[in-house]
Amino acid sequence: xxxxxxxxxxxxxxxxxxxxxxxxxxxxxxxxxxxxxxxxxxxxxxxxxxxxxxxxxxxxxxxxxxxxxxxxxxxxxxxxxxxxxxxxxxxxxxxxxxxxxxxxxxxxxxxxxxxxxxxxxxxxxxxxxxxxxxxxxxxxxxxxxxxxxxxxxxxxxxxxxxxxxxxx
Amino acid sequence: xxxxxxxxxxxxxxxxxxxxxxxxxxxxxxxxxxxxxxxxxxxxxxxxxxxxxxxxxxxxxxxxxxxxxxxxxxxxxxxxxxxxxxxxxxxxxxxxxxxxxxxxxxxxxxxxxxxxxxxxxxxxxxxxxxxxxxxxxxxxxxxxxxxxxxxxxxxxxxxxxxxxxxxxxxxxxxxxxxxxxxxxxxxxxxxxxxxxxxxxxxxxxxxxxxxxxxxxxxxxxxxxxxxxxxxxxxxxxxxxxxxxxxxxxxxxxxxxxxxxxxxxxxxxxxxxxxxxxxxxxxxxxxxxxxxxxxxxxxxxxxxxxxxxxxxxxxxxxxxxxxxxxxxxxxxxxxxxxxxxxxxxxxxxxxxxxxxxxxxxxxxxxxxxxxxxxxxxxxxxxxxxxxxxxxxxxxxxxxxxxx
Numbered sequence: 202x203x204x205x206x207x208x209x210x211x212x213x214x215x216x217x218x219x220x221x222x223x224x225x226x227x228x229x230x231x232x233x234x235x236x237x238x239x240x241x242x243x244x245x246x247x248x249x250x251x252x253x254x255x256x257x258x259x260x261x262x263x264x265x266x267x268x269x270x271x272x273x274x275x276x277x278x279x280x281x282x283x284x285x286x287x288x289x290x291x292x293x294x295x296x297x298x299x300x301x302x303x304x305x306x307x308x309x310x311x312x313x314x315x316x317x318x319x320x321x322x323x324x325x326x327x328x329x330x331x332x333x334x335x336x337x338x339x340x341x342x343x344x345x346x347x348x349x350x351x352x353x354x355x356x357x358x359x360x361x362x363x364x365x366x367x368x369x
Numbered sequence: 370x371x372x373x374x375x376x377x378x379x380x381x382x383x384x385x386x387x388x389x390x391x392x393x394x395x396x397x398x399x400x401x402x403x404x405x406x407x408x409x410x411x412x413x414x415x416x417x418x419x420x421x422x423x424x425x426x427x428x429x430x431x432x433x434x435x436x437x438x439x440x441x442x443x444x445x446x447x448x449x450x451x452x453x454x455x456x457x458x459x460x461x462x463x464x465x466x467x468x469x470x471x472x473x474x475x476x477x478x479x480x481x482x483x484x485x486x487x488x489x490x491x492x493x494x495x496x497x498x499x500x501x502x503x504x505x506x507x508x509x510x511x512x513x514x515x516x517x518x519x520x521x522x523x524x525x526x527x528x529x530x531x532x533x534x535x536x537x538x539x540x541x542x543x544x545x546x547x548x549x550x551x552x553x554x555x556x557x558x559x560x561x562x563x564x565x566x567x568x569x570x571x572x573x574x575x576x577x578x579x580x581x582x583x584x585x586x587x588x589x590x591x592x593x594x595x596x597x598x599x600x601x602x603x604x605x606x607x608x609x610x611x612x613x614x615x616x617x618x619x620x621x622x623x624x625x626x627x628x629x630x631x632x633x634x635x636x637x638x639x640x641x642x643x644x645x646x647x648x649x650x651x652x653x654x655x656x657x658x659x660x661x662x663x664x665x666x667x668x669x670x671x672x673x674x675x676x677x678x679x680x681x682x683x684x685x686x687x688x689x690x691x692x693x694x695x696x697x698x699x700x701x702x703x704x705x706x707x708x709x710x711x712x713x714x715x716x717x718x719x720x721x722x723x724x725x726x727x728x729x730x731x732x733x734x735x736x737x738x739x740x741x742x743x744x745x746x747x748x749x750x751x752x753x754x755x756x757x758x759x760x761x762x763x764x765x766x767x768x769x770x771x
Contacts, residue, residue, distance in 0.1 A: 257583075257584075257621050257642075258579055258582075258583055258584055258621075259579075259581075259582050259583020259584065259618035259619055259621070260583075260621070261616040261618075261619075262616070263616075264616035265616040268616065291621070292577075292584055292621060292623040294506070294507060294561065294562065296463070301404070301406075302404060302406075302431075303406040303431075304406070304431070304436050304461075304463075305406075305408070306410075308623070308624075309410075312678075312680045312681070312732075315648075315677075315678060315699060316648070316678070317646070317647065317648040317678055318642070318646060318648060319621070
């Protein structure tokens with residue numbers, strides 16, 4: 202059957218390729234994620250804070266977050282407007298330049314921030330200074346809360362724990 | 370009489386006192402100023418090598434205004450390291466690896482998108498040679514005094530592919546023979562960060578491979594560096610502990626490093642996220658057939674490091690087959706070096722390396738045994754007066770009689 206139908210074979214190949222890539226943890230579709238250096242440049246030019254997504258190739262919890270959380274259109278609009286979005290592959294040897302001028306790999310950035318597991322979501326000032334980081338799967342509600350905490354500047358007067366206990 | 374037997378049994382039940390002692394740390398990379406960043410990184414963590422009574426250490430820093438690679442030597446048992454000598458000649462250079470070569474050392478590094486090689490000895494530098502025409506990175510080396518092999522990741526289209534090349538030395542000119550892919554099948558996903566070890570039978574290689582949708586470690590062996598045996602997976606795959614999680618392909622592993630005793634024993638160490646809640650742990654496996662097959666995956670670290678991620682593992686195997694792993698982790702607040710060694714089929718308790726512990730960050734270790742069984746250890750730590758530099762210490766294993 203397959204031998205007699207090259208179109209079907211091609212379609213199955215495309216489907217197989219799609220399913221193979223769909224399971225791979227990469228930045229969620231539809232979001233303008235950029236690399237760290239470009240993100241830092243954009244954040245300083247646009248006076249925006251940085252939303253940093255530490256993912257890992259094949260990471261299940263990253264894929265789950267992409268599919269179940271980042272697929273939310275309102276969340277996509279919120280984060281695209283409020284942040285420069287940066288994706289870092291926690292096992293990658295790609296190099297980036299820290300605000301200090303130091304050149305390190307994406308994986309080394311994870312070591313410096315002592316990233317335990319993936320995904321890890323970090324919020325940074327436009328100069329790259331860490332505001333806070335949150336590990337593991339997160340829901341739309343989690344990200345909306347984090348956005349209020351960071352975007353409204355509440356982090357300057359409350360810890361995240363204090364804010365989540367009393368978000369008013 | 371009964372009391373005497375009980376006392377003897379108690380004595381035998383005590384663990385034999387076996388430990389490592391390390392000399393005070395010596396600076397390697399010279400004094401650097403504010404804004405100078407020092408890195409000990411290479412595929413397989415080959416930043417230190419020993420040839421006869423000489424030790425060579427290679428690293429990258431930006432003292433010249435851009436990242437470049439450097440080497441320093443120590444000769445004999447006394448005295449410090451020579452002033453750093455710059456190896457690289459381009460705009461930017463990274464991740465140098467070093468191995469012993471006849472009359473000196475072979476060095477490989479990444480420079481402006483390609484892998485470059487060079488012979489170096491105290492007071493002498495060979496010409497700089499590009500190891501291949503294709504875009505390449507993540508070079509590593511292994512030698513046994515006569516043979517020298519290099520491996521690196523070479524760009525082929527959208528993917529990186531691990532290749533191995535035999536290096537030859539003509540006077541002070543180090544050259545790479547034609548590099549051969551380890552896997553004859555063109556890569557469907559990236560092959561990255563190779564590591565090499567030479568055995569009595571040939572060359573053993575391990576690398577990161579993404580063909581399965583998550584990073585796996587693969588190994589192969591070759592008698593001549595030209596034709597490689599079929600690939601074997603090195604790390605055991607552990608699925609998610611949460612059966613409801615139907616996403617992703619598998620847990621993470623990364624940065625494998627190999628070392629050998631030069632005969633049949635090859636040891637591998639890597640970072641492994643199978644217990645993903647605590648970040649990467651240090652796992653190892655040992656081969657006693659020249660890298661053709663490896664024993665089961667062994668957790669090299671002890672339980673006291675479980676709630677912290679471990680980073681930058683390196684491994685060394687002595688001429689008598691002793692296997693030692695080192696890494697850094699921040700279990701005591703800041704990154705320190707931790708050492709573990711294999712006793713039978715188990716690993717020792719983790720030992721804090723005394724000269725590489727304490728305030729500040731001591732990280733990114735690399736190490737090599739010499740022929741006398743002494744362990745030469747380097748790492749990046751705080752410089753007196755600020756900044757950071759490469760440090761060195763030599764260790765000796767002492768197994769006291771019962």
